[in-house]
Amino acid sequence: MAQIHPTAAVAPGAVIGQGCVIGPGCVVGPDVVLDDDVELIAHAVIDGHTRLAHGVRVFPFASIGMAPQDLKYRNEPTRCEIGAGTLVREGVTVHRASVGGAGVTTVGANCMLMAASHVAHDCVLGDGVILANNVMLGGHVEVGPGAFIGGGAAVHQTVRVGRLAMVSGMAGVTNDIPPFGYVFGLPARLVGFNRIGLLRRGATRDQLRTLRAVHTVLFKDAGEFAGKLPEVEARFGTEPLVQELLAFVRDPSRRRQLVRPGRMAAPELGGTDEEPGEGS
Template structure:
């Protein structure tokens, strides 16, 4: 299988195109870019900077990957990098930036992610596998997103936030706090509305799994007493429950943002 490059496309010297790559009309591939086998740029798409795409990625028209961070005074260097996992799709006008060198320089997007029209992934974000970002979702810098997270359209997330795996972010939500694994948040500013039960069922979580997660959720977020006391008690009571402890440990580990709680 050979590489196909349209006559109107620009592929700079130094770019690495693996077997089966297809570059459509009016695309641009920069000198430090590497495109995995079977990856396709449909038309008018750009891959620039120190950017590596895995196998079988697809970039739709006007998607742009690998531009430098939107940080005043930061100069893009070879240490400013972007990595995209295999099978990820970036729809029209979707963007992802490289990382800032002073913070390690890497922005990373996992495998089989689906980034819809106009969505943006900023510098130094770390995105898990199978993440879906609907139209015009915006992630600020230094955000961590776990596997299987779904973002509704027009949601926005504050820099340095963490979003646990299998969470759901409602359309239009403005997220300024960390979102627990399995949680569902809505609103401006977003509040914890419960668990992402529908998403968990779709991903094959059993009834016993859901019961365990729901029990831990109630123990931490409902009932009497201070939140920190309920959390400490839950850590003891669920010490041998893997899914429950995933939620509890996420909270205990903490981050730069507070935990998103129910209204």
């Protein structure tokens, strides 16, 4: 059975799974679904048509599923979904979707949203995404699986962040980041690729060298960017990671330009294939 503290307010109609723990001062709205083993530690607010999947943990003063900060919104029955095993730390805000999108704000499984991070309406976060403290995601942002966004970074609305990309702390992201990209600065510039994140997920040294060569061709060599894509495909197109990168770049549904290349701003972010720097 669920454990519900006597000071918690659980509205009639809310669905509470087995093994859930709802701590003191929590508020759960009438359209909320908590799957089994969800824990609301204390003073968390879950509202709207919101579902928290198995094993989600929500820390004090977090707010999930409240109305979006969008003047067009007129209390339409949009949704918010948090994937299994995700950790939502203190003061996090995740808003339900607004109008004009798919109707749902989605956070994937096994994500970690650190203290005071904000996920705006209609965002889509893949599995294993980490948002560090005070990260701000604008509306309709898409973050690929395994991406890491550093503390205090701001991501403009409708930006796409590719799988296993890494955003440095305090970065200002206004353009799309390709898969495995590493961006730094304000405004954010592409300064490399996320070697450590790739290694931790099974990439080989040969794959890293291939990605380094692709990065050089696309973002460092002279010439028109569009004209470099056939060269990359011809030379490296059999590598699945390169295919993923090219598919992201060529996707016609992207609404923003690709992030511009820049120089490394700190030596610890550099390194070589043999001595990779610290990363995600």
